[in-house]
Amino acid sequence: MPDWARTIARHWLYETADAIRIGALKASGDPEVAGLAEKIDREEAYHRMHADMWADRLRDEARFRSAVDELWPSALGLLEPGQRDRLCETLGREPVDPVERGEHTEELRPLWEEMTMVRRSVPGASW
Amino acid sequence: MVTVERVWEALGEIPDPEIPAVSLVDLGVVRAVAVEGDTVRVEFTPTFLGCPAVEVMREQMARRINELGAEAEIDIAAEGWSSDRITPEGRRKLEECGFAPPAPGGAPTTLLQLQEIVSRCPYCGSEDTRLENLFGPTPCRSIRYCSSCRQPFEQFKAI
Numbered sequence: 001m002p003d004w005a006r007t008i009a010r011h012w013l014y015e016t017a018d019a020i021r022i023g024a025l026k027a028s029g030d031p032e033v034a035g036l037a038e039k040i041d042r043e044e045a046y047h048r049m050h051a052d053m054w055a056d057r058l059r060d061e062a063r064f065r066s067a068v069d070e071l072w073p074s075a076l077g078l079l080e081p082g083q084r085d086r087l088c089e090t091l092g093r094e095p096v097d098p099v100e101r102g103e104h105t106e107e108l109r110p111l112w113e114e115m116t117m118v119r120r121s122v123p124g125a126s127w
Numbered sequence: 128m129v130t131v132e133r134v135w136e137a138l139g140e141i142p143d144p145e146i147p148a149v150s151l152v153d154l155g156v157v158r159a160v161a162v163e164g165d166t167v168r169v170e171f172t173p174t175f176l177g178c179p180a181v182e183v184m185r186e187q188m189a190r191r192i193n194e195l196g197a198e199a200e201i202d203i204a205a206e207g208w209s210s211d212r213i214t215p216e217g218r219r220k221l222e223e224c225g226f227a228p229p230a231p232g233g234a235p236t237t238l239l240q241l242q243e244i245v246s247r248c249p250y251c252g253s254e255d256t257r258l259e260n261l262f263g264p265t266p267c268r269s270i271r272y273c274s275s276c277r278q279p280f281e282q283f284k285a286i
Contacts (some may be wrong), residue, residue: 031205035196036176042233043234043286044174045234049261
């Protein structure tokens with residue numbers, strides 16, 4: 001059963017972690033990377049506001065809180081090891097063993113099959 | 128012989144694919160034009176990084192440049208677009224066709240800043256309007272509501 005509170009918890013954790021990652025990219029020595037990150041950051045401001053607005057409304061809901069607890073290890077895994085303390089500080093949470101990127105759940109396979117079906121059926125096609 | 132002025136003029140006649148009332152030049156997505164022999168180099172910056180109209184705009188610009196008898200090289204500029212790049216003429220045209228132009232000063236960083244933006248209704252001119260939804264029909268627009276004439280309208284996002 002899809003759960004709105006869980007969707008918002010995931011969205012909010014992702015945006016909060018992503019802000020730390022984009023902040024690091026903005027400080028890149030490669031001007032192209034830094035320039036893109038600066039532009040992405042301005043667009044992301046709207047995504048963060050959207051996530052914060054909903055998280056504020058749901059903050060005291062039991063379903064939202066348990067979803068945040070459940071997804072917290074995945075949120076930590078979004079960041080490089082050196083950036084994870086920042087996320088703990090930002091959210092005031094204790095570090096746990098992160099779920100590292102690349103550890104996909106079984107839901108990914110059928111989704112990937114479907115999303116790439118057309119491209120795989122006619123390799124090299126352009127439209 | 129193609130001149131820089133001719134190219135700007137031609138690009139200024141290309142309507143934006145999503146808001147045809149404004150041209151690509153009005154919108155400020157054309158950053159620079161240079162002519163080198165038979166080649167016209169255009170530096171271009173889409174409004175949003177994931178803008179789905181990028182390829183359409185690129186093809187339209189190339190076609191207009193080809194019509195002037197030159198080869199087109201269209202590069203995406205590393206420096207990002209900001210809504211402050213919309214020209215005064217572009218802002219006037221947006222308002223005329225029912226879009227509130229973006230608030231000046233780039234993207235707000237907090238919800239409070241966003242909510243404090245005063246926006247004039249493009250239909251009746253009232254400033255008694257509120258944000259209805261941050262996310263409109265395209266990434267660059269949000270939806271506002273005018274409490275005076277009770278008309279929803281779209282606003283170009285400040286970014």
